[in-house]
Amino acid sequence: MxxxxxxxxxxxxxxxxxxxxxxxxxxxxxxxxxxxxxxxxxxxxxxxxxxxxxRPGMWADELATWAAVRLTWPDLFQLLGNTDAVNGGYYLLLKPWTAVAGTxxxxxxxxxxxxxxxxxxxxxxxxxxxxxxxxxxxxxxxxxxxxxxxxxxxxxxxxxxxxxxxxxxxxxxxxxxxxxxxxxxxxxxxxxxxxxxxxxxxxxxxxxxxxxxxxxxxxxxxxxxxxxxxxxxxxxxxxxxxHQIGQTDWIEPIxxxxxxxxxxxxxxxxxxxxxxxxxxxxxxxxxxxxxxxxxxxxxxxxxxxxxxxxxxxxxxxxxxxxxxxxxxxxxxxxxxxxxxxxxxxxxxxxxxxxxxxxxxxxxxHLDVRSTSGHGHDTRAVAAVITEHARPGDALVVNLAEPVVPWEARDLVAAYVPVHAQPDDVFALTEQRENGRFLATETSDADVLRTVDRVWVIRFENPPDVLSDLGGSKESRLRADFTVTEHWQLRGLSVALLTRHR
Incomplete structure (x- = not known):
């Protein structure tokens, strides 16, 4: 022919x-x-x-998949309609698969x-x-x-x-x-x-x-x-x-x-x-x-x-x-x-x-198969929190974090055992609730008044873990707490703060 x-x-x-x-x-x-x-x-x-x-821990985008396919069908469609339609085809493929195979x-x-x-x-x-x-x-x-x-x-x-x-x-x-x-x-x-x-x-x-x-x-x-x-x-x-162009706001100019x-x-x-x-x-x-x-x-x-x-x-x-x-x-x-x-x-x-x-x-090849092979050592962050956690610990994240503001909450939910998870004291709603990709938070820093220890998870490795944390969170943490330990890991950092005595 x-x-x-x-x-x-x-x-x-x-x-x-x-x-x-x-x-x-x-x-x-x-x-x-x-x-x-x-x-x-x-x-x-x-x-x-x-x-x-x-072997590699799930990084931010994979955690977004993990969380999305665990939603109910109505909640998933609400999320896609509001903020994440460009990933809809993939989520709709994975959801029935994970219903059988798990997450x-x-x-x-x-x-x-x-x-x-x-x-x-x-x-x-x-x-x-x-x-x-x-x-x-x-x-x-x-x-x-x-x-x-x-x-x-x-x-x-x-x-x-x-x-x-x-x-x-x-x-x-x-x-x-x-x-x-x-x-x-x-x-x-x-x-x-x-x-x-x-x-x-x-x-x-x-x-x-x-x-x-x-x-x-x-x-x-x-x-x-x-x-x-x-x-x-x-x-x-x-x-x-x-109408969802905000999903790419994190991309830097060419x-x-x-x-x-x-x-x-x-x-x-x-x-x-x-x-x-x-x-x-x-x-x-x-x-x-x-x-x-x-x-x-x-x-x-x-x-x-x-x-x-x-x-x-x-x-x-x-x-x-x-x-x-x-x-x-x-x-x-x-x-x-x-x-x-x-x-x-x-x-x-x-x-x-x-x-x-x-x-x-x-x-x-060896690198992509390491525990941090997907760029963010989420498992190591979870291991740090799990090892040092105490009852009454609080979690603080930055909703304005560049690129992946959802990752901190997702990695805690996915990898930290329930008994060791710090209290998410600022959260008013969970992530991906009511079609919103991120959690909604209170602006009242008084939620920290009864807290003695705070975990802060940040994207990448800022020298000052509290820099640009946002609003009253940062001012209250600087005034009342001291960074006692700071772990800088691949793609992420986690710090433990304790109240001044």
Whole structure:
């Protein structure tokens, strides 16, 4: 079967047959069993994804998931309607799952692991579809080896699902360009709709697909119809999202430093990022054809789109572009796809390069599986409070905390045993009550008049744990209490204050 993608394998117009792209002669010595390569890669990804999955403590975003799925259905819908609609698709997926599996770290993170396993298979399938096993095998292995893949395979948030859906959309786009038939475009429209439902920023992928469909010689008119259908389906969510723009108020204005962080965020390690991007550069220079244009547009166009958006609204956050990472992986893997290499030479080079990638990412893999591997050592904070708690202790948090003002209360609820939890004396309502994301508090600092010891939990590590605590809380604590112990941990700090004697 010939196809537009086969035309794209060479930038010229001569036809390249599918049997040549599959490298059938090479497949036999590489495949030791009859199990399809995507399945083997998926099994490897499952093993890597499950390794150490419960060791890191849940950080702020995961705690938000933990708390949301524990709400009743009416309370969850009220929350989504008021403040958190952009995460609604993910919560609606997890709530029935957790009703069966529970809300342990394993249960909450397992859907992300499954999504990442699907992503590994899809990366391999795309590589095999475009260039045979010499492309597919390194693509799958590089994907599995990336520290960032392990990080989000073990995260109770939607990012792993967004990557999986972006890959599914990419695979369906390639198939639709090959055949031009309606069913592939219908599937593509459904995948894009699901992608937007899990994360609206994922729709930036369409900037890359606009170039891809032309580069692959597909029907851009049918593609536009599929995109229009997806956008129409997502319009209500977009409208609600515009009224909840406060959810992104914590994002800092775009800066050179923020842009420079992108490679490390995409690959999970600065060294690994250099290696993968270097391989991608070799591939781009070696294969200056339509497939390169297609994959490069997938990798770069969404980034340009977010850069442009960030000029008018503070939305530059590198993690939003994780779905571009597979395109870089496919470009890097194509450096191994030369049909002129003998199988033995190809195997030796592949093992050496992938060994270097694995070695470069070892420390990052160990880090993401540590107790503080998700950036905030919530378990350590809880352990400190549990060990030193006394009856009558009080908890004080900062509702104006930058980025994650909900985390302190959530980590206490999730990780500190009930008998050791300090009294939340300022809280008038619980978090996520009546559709409000944060608790409401009294402004009357007299609630501390009968308290002798206070626990203060802060985001990151301010030298002065009481700085910018807010209002009468700070003034009363400074006047009546002394910081007797201060633990500075990864991403968080916790202090014990005692009343002056």
């Amino acid at each position: 010939s196809s537009n993608v086969n035309h794209a394998a060479n930038f010229g117009n001569h036809r390249v047959h599918r049997r040549h792209l599959d490298f059938g002669a090479v497949a036999r010595p590489i495949a030791l069993t009859r199990i399809p390569v995507p399945v083997l890669i998926a099994v490897a990804m499952l093993a890597v994804g499950l390794a150490g999955i419960t 342990s770290e394993l249960a909450l993170r397992l859907p992300a692991t499954v999504a990442t396993v699907a992503s590994a298979a899809l990366v391999t399938m795309i590589g095999q579809r475009l260039g045979g096993l010499r492309w597919a095998i390194p693509a799958g292995i590089i994907f599995v080896l990336l520290p960032v893949v392990s990080r989000y395979a073990q995260e109770a948030r939607a990012y792993a699902l967004v990557v999986a859906l972006s890959l599914l959309a990419g695979w369906l786009l390639i198939r639709s360009a090959e055949s031009g038939r309606h069913p592939w475009f219908i599937g593509y429209a459904a995948a894009v709709t699901a992608l937007g439902a899990f994360h609206l920023m994922g729709l930036l992928l369409l900037a890359g697909h606009a170039v891809m469909i032309v580069a692959l010689g597909g029907s851009w008119r049918r593609w536009l119809l599929a995109v229009a259908a997806a956008i129409l389906a997502l319009t209500p969510l977009m409208i609600i999202g515009t 800066s050179v430093a923020g842009i420079a962080r992108l490679p490390t965020v995409l690959f999970g390690s600065h060294t690994v990022a250099i290696l993968v991007l270097a391989l991608a550069a070799v591939s781009i220079l070696r294969h200056r054809d339509r497939l390169t244009v297609a994959l490069l547009s997938w990798a770069v166009a969404p980034t340009i789109g977010l850069l442009l958006v960030a000029q008018v609204s503070d939305l530059w956050f590198p993690r939003y572009l994780l779905f571009t990472m597979p395109a870089w992986v496919l470009l890097a893997a194509r450096a191994f796809s030369s049909p002129t290499w003998r199988p033995r030479v190809h195997g030796v080079v592949l093992v050496l390069i992938l060994g270097v990638v694995a070695g470069a990412g070892t420390l990052a």
